[in-house]
Amino acid sequence: MKLTLSWLKEHLDTTASLAEIVDTLTRIGLEVEYVHDPAAQLKDFKIAQIVEATQHPNADRLRICKVDTGAGELVQVVCGAPNARTGLKSVFSAPGTYIPGKKITLGKGNIRGVDSLGMMCSFEELELATESDGIIELPEDAPVGEVYAQYAGLDDPVIEINLTPNRPDAAGVYGVARDLAAAGLGVLKQKDILPIEGEFPCPVGVTLDFSEDEKYLAPFFGLRLVRGVKNGPSPDWLQKRLREIGLRPINALVDITNYLTFDRARPLHVFNAEKVKGDLVVRRARKGETLLALDGKTYELDQAMVVIADDNGPESLAGVMGGEVSGCDEGTADVLIETALWDPGNIAHTGRKLGIVTDARYRFERGVDPAFALPGGELATQLVMELCGGEASEWTLAGAVPRETKIVDFPWSETQRLAGVDVSQAGATAILERLGFTVEKNGEDRATIAAPSWRPDIEGKADIVEEIVRILGVDHVPSTPLPRAEGVAPAVLTAMQKRARNARRALAAQGLVEAVTWSFISKEEADAFGGGSAELKLANPIAAELSDMRPSLLPGLVAAAGRNAARGLGDQDLFEIGQIFLDPSEKGQRLSAAGIRRGLAGAGRHWSAQAQRAGAFDAKADVMALLGALGVATGGLQVVPGGPAWFHPGRSATLQFGPLAKSGIPDFKNKAVIGHFGELHPRALKALDVEGPIAAFEIVLDNLPAPKAKPTKIKPKLELSDLQPLSRDFAFIVDRASNAGDLVKAVAGADKALIANVDVFDVYEGVGVPEGRKSIGVAVTLQPREKTLTDAEIEAVAQKIVAEAEKKCGAALR
Incomplete structure (x- = not known):
C-alpha cells in the first residue's frame, strides 16, 4: 500500500512531521517498509539562469556558460547540452552534489582546458525521466536560487506500508488516516457523501444468477449510467497522485476508479455503455468461455469463476479484472459505473488460478467494507460528473448489502489479563470509538462492543484487546517472565553449553567465519578422515553422498572451502562447532571445534602478505587462542609431533595431556588426546577434490579437562615486579x-620462582655439531621479585638450568 504525505493530509488534520508519522504507523501495526522523499534526494539542486553562453574554443559541441545561481557571483560551467543558450533558466548542481541519475558525486572538472565548476542538469540526471534530449528548461518566471524540488512540487514523500492480511481497511488512505487519528496524531476529516439523485431510470438491468446456496458469491451489485460524459486525460492533480504511487494514468474514467481504490479501499469498475449488449448477468463462467482482459491477454475460464456477462458473453472477471471489449476509452460518451461485493475466497481462487494480480483483487480477497459499497458508487458518480460532465441515472440494485454486525461482550479486565496493561475504561473506550467501534456500558466491568463494518477481522475479545494495545503502544506492555513450574530446574547453561558458546566467540575473534555443514558425509570422505565403519553407516541415507556419520568436522569445512573457491572465493577461514561420531554408542558422540585456513595467512590477496600461505603454526595459534579463551591451563599440555593419517606427517602435531592409552594411537578415543593441528595431507584433500595447502585444527571439547572449582570469587593477587627482568x-x-x-x-623447572619464560630461538644441525645430534638455543627470562640479582646469583641459576637439562634430556651445554 502506497500513499503520499499530501494525500494523507487530505484526510488527516495534523502538524506531525514525516518522521513522527512513520514512527507512529509502525508502532500501531501498519509497518512502514519504505519512504521515498524526493526532496531529500534533490535538496542540493537549485534553479539557475545561463547569463552568457559562448562556444568552447577546443570543442564544437561544448559551450562555456556563465551561470547565475542566486549566490551573487557567476559560476563557469562547461555544458554539452544542445539547448544550452543565453537566458535559459534550468537546474544547477554545484561540486559535491550527488547526481542520482549517474550514481556519481560531482567534482570540479577541467574539460578540454576549461574549468567547469558545476553542471546544468537534465530530467534523466535527476531520475525524473528515463531519457532526455537536453538540460531542463524552466519558465521565465522561475525564481533563481530556489530549491528546484520545492518549486516543481517534488517535495511530497511517498510512504509504502507492508499491510498484514487482516487489515483490509488500511488498504485505503482514509483508513490509514483513521488509525493515525485514533493514535492521537491528528483529527480525521470526515466528509459526508451526499447521494446524487438520478435523472432517469438506468436502461441496463442486472440479474444475480445464483442458487440460494451460492448467493454468497455476489451478495450485492449496483449499476448506474452516466450519459453525455466527455472522457479524456484526467486533471493534473489526479495524474500526479497516481504517478507518485506508481500507477500509469489512462483516462479520466479509469483514473477515477483507480483513485478510489487507493483513497477509500473501494474498487469499482466502469463499462463503456455503448459496447454492452442487453442486460448484465452476474453468474458462474461456463465451460469453454474465455475473456479478453484489459491487460491484452485472453484467459480460459472455468465454472468456479464468477463473471459479469451480457448477451455477447463475459465482459468482466468479477472483482479481478475487466474486459477489453467493454473498456472505456476517449470515445466513451455513456459510462456504466459498477459497485459490488464479492466472496473473498472465490476472488482469491480465481486470481491465483489465472495468475492475475490487481489492486482490485488485493482488496476484495481481504474483504472490503460492505457498508461503503453504495456510498463508494456515489462518490465515483460525483467525480465522474465533476471531471467529465454528464447526467446520472437512478441506481439499478441487485441483492442486498449484508448488515451483519459483530458484537463482543467484553470485560474490561481482559486487557490486563491478556496483555498485562492496565487501561482505564474511559481510555479504552476513547480508543475504540476513535477506531469506529460502538461501545455501550454493560455493568461495572463489562461493555457491549460492536465492530465497524470495515473490520472483518474482529472475532472476539482478544481482537478488542489487540486494538486497544496497538493504539496505546506495544511498548506499554510489561516484560513479564512466565512463572516457573514446580520441579523445573533453574535456567542455567551446562558446562558444555558454556564451553561451546565461548569457543564460538574465541574462534570468531581469530577472524574465522562460522559454517554449519552436514552431519553426514560420503563413504570415501569418512574413510579419508578415520571413519567409514559399518556401524556408522546410515540405513536410509537421503543421498548417496550423505551415507555415513562424520568422524570429524574437517571434511565438511574443507568441502565448503572448495565450493567457495570454485566460485571465486579462494581465501577461506572457516570454523564449526558440532557433533562428531566415533562409534554408535552414546559416548561415541563428541562435541568438537574445528577450523581451517585456506589462502594467504591473515592478509588475503595483499602485497604485504609476501605470498606466505597459512601453515601449521597459524593453526597452532588458533588452537592456543581457543584453549586460552576456554580457561584450559596449558602448563601440562604436550605438543607431540605427528598426527592422524589425514594430517601431513611432517607438518602436524597432536595435543595431549599425559601419556596415550595402550593402543598408542593418537585419535580422539584416547581421552588424553584433546586435538590435532597442522597441514592436511594431500591424499585427504584429493578425496574431497580440493586443492591445498590447507591448515587445519580440531579440538574435542569433551576431552578437555574440567575447569577447577573456585572456592572464592576473589581474583588472585596481581604481582607486578618493580625490578628489571633479564x-x-x-x-x-x-x-x-x-x-x-x-x-x-x-x-623452566630449574627455578620456578625466578624463571618467567623460556623461548626457543634456534635449532641447528651441521658443521660443529656431532653426527646424530642437534643444537637447540633457548632464551631464558629471569624476573627478580625482591632485589636485583648479583652476578653470583645469576650464575647459580645458570648452573641449575644446565644441570636440569642434562638430567632430564641428556643435554650438554654447547
Whole structure:
C-alpha cells in the first residue's frame, strides 16, 4: 500500500512531521517498509539562469556558460547540452552534489582546458525521466536560487506500508488516516457523501444468477449510467497522485476508479455503455468461455469463476479484472459505473488460478467494507460528473448489502489479563470509538462492543484487546517472565553449553567465519578422515553422498572451502562447532571445534602478505587462542609431533595431556588426546577434490579437562615486579630425535620462582655439531621479585638450568 504525505493530509488534520508519522504507523501495526522523499534526494539542486553562453574554443559541441545561481557571483560551467543558450533558466548542481541519475558525486572538472565548476542538469540526471534530449528548461518566471524540488512540487514523500492480511481497511488512505487519528496524531476529516439523485431510470438491468446456496458469491451489485460524459486525460492533480504511487494514468474514467481504490479501499469498475449488449448477468463462467482482459491477454475460464456477462458473453472477471471489449476509452460518451461485493475466497481462487494480480483483487480477497459499497458508487458518480460532465441515472440494485454486525461482550479486565496493561475504561473506550467501534456500558466491568463494518477481522475479545494495545503502544506492555513450574530446574547453561558458546566467540575473534555443514558425509570422505565403519553407516541415507556419520568436522569445512573457491572465493577461514561420531554408542558422540585456513595467512590477496600461505603454526595459534579463551591451563599440555593419517606427517602435531592409552594411537578415543593441528595431507584433500595447502585444527571439547572449582570469587593477587627482568641465552647439544618441548619444560623447572619464560630461538644441525645430534638455543627470562640479582646469583641459576637439562634430556651445554 502506497500513499503520499499530501494525500494523507487530505484526510488527516495534523502538524506531525514525516518522521513522527512513520514512527507512529509502525508502532500501531501498519509497518512502514519504505519512504521515498524526493526532496531529500534533490535538496542540493537549485534553479539557475545561463547569463552568457559562448562556444568552447577546443570543442564544437561544448559551450562555456556563465551561470547565475542566486549566490551573487557567476559560476563557469562547461555544458554539452544542445539547448544550452543565453537566458535559459534550468537546474544547477554545484561540486559535491550527488547526481542520482549517474550514481556519481560531482567534482570540479577541467574539460578540454576549461574549468567547469558545476553542471546544468537534465530530467534523466535527476531520475525524473528515463531519457532526455537536453538540460531542463524552466519558465521565465522561475525564481533563481530556489530549491528546484520545492518549486516543481517534488517535495511530497511517498510512504509504502507492508499491510498484514487482516487489515483490509488500511488498504485505503482514509483508513490509514483513521488509525493515525485514533493514535492521537491528528483529527480525521470526515466528509459526508451526499447521494446524487438520478435523472432517469438506468436502461441496463442486472440479474444475480445464483442458487440460494451460492448467493454468497455476489451478495450485492449496483449499476448506474452516466450519459453525455466527455472522457479524456484526467486533471493534473489526479495524474500526479497516481504517478507518485506508481500507477500509469489512462483516462479520466479509469483514473477515477483507480483513485478510489487507493483513497477509500473501494474498487469499482466502469463499462463503456455503448459496447454492452442487453442486460448484465452476474453468474458462474461456463465451460469453454474465455475473456479478453484489459491487460491484452485472453484467459480460459472455468465454472468456479464468477463473471459479469451480457448477451455477447463475459465482459468482466468479477472483482479481478475487466474486459477489453467493454473498456472505456476517449470515445466513451455513456459510462456504466459498477459497485459490488464479492466472496473473498472465490476472488482469491480465481486470481491465483489465472495468475492475475490487481489492486482490485488485493482488496476484495481481504474483504472490503460492505457498508461503503453504495456510498463508494456515489462518490465515483460525483467525480465522474465533476471531471467529465454528464447526467446520472437512478441506481439499478441487485441483492442486498449484508448488515451483519459483530458484537463482543467484553470485560474490561481482559486487557490486563491478556496483555498485562492496565487501561482505564474511559481510555479504552476513547480508543475504540476513535477506531469506529460502538461501545455501550454493560455493568461495572463489562461493555457491549460492536465492530465497524470495515473490520472483518474482529472475532472476539482478544481482537478488542489487540486494538486497544496497538493504539496505546506495544511498548506499554510489561516484560513479564512466565512463572516457573514446580520441579523445573533453574535456567542455567551446562558446562558444555558454556564451553561451546565461548569457543564460538574465541574462534570468531581469530577472524574465522562460522559454517554449519552436514552431519553426514560420503563413504570415501569418512574413510579419508578415520571413519567409514559399518556401524556408522546410515540405513536410509537421503543421498548417496550423505551415507555415513562424520568422524570429524574437517571434511565438511574443507568441502565448503572448495565450493567457495570454485566460485571465486579462494581465501577461506572457516570454523564449526558440532557433533562428531566415533562409534554408535552414546559416548561415541563428541562435541568438537574445528577450523581451517585456506589462502594467504591473515592478509588475503595483499602485497604485504609476501605470498606466505597459512601453515601449521597459524593453526597452532588458533588452537592456543581457543584453549586460552576456554580457561584450559596449558602448563601440562604436550605438543607431540605427528598426527592422524589425514594430517601431513611432517607438518602436524597432536595435543595431549599425559601419556596415550595402550593402543598408542593418537585419535580422539584416547581421552588424553584433546586435538590435532597442522597441514592436511594431500591424499585427504584429493578425496574431497580440493586443492591445498590447507591448515587445519580440531579440538574435542569433551576431552578437555574440567575447569577447577573456585572456592572464592576473589581474583588472585596481581604481582607486578618493580625490578628489571633479564635474559640469558643457552645452546644445548641434544640427540637429533629429542623434542624441543621437553628441553623447554626441563629448563623452566630449574627455578620456578625466578624463571618467567623460556623461548626457543634456534635449532641447528651441521658443521660443529656431532653426527646424530642437534643444537637447540633457548632464551631464558629471569624476573627478580625482591632485589636485583648479583652476578653470583645469576650464575647459580645458570648452573641449575644446565644441570636440569642434562638430567632430564641428556643435554650438554654447547
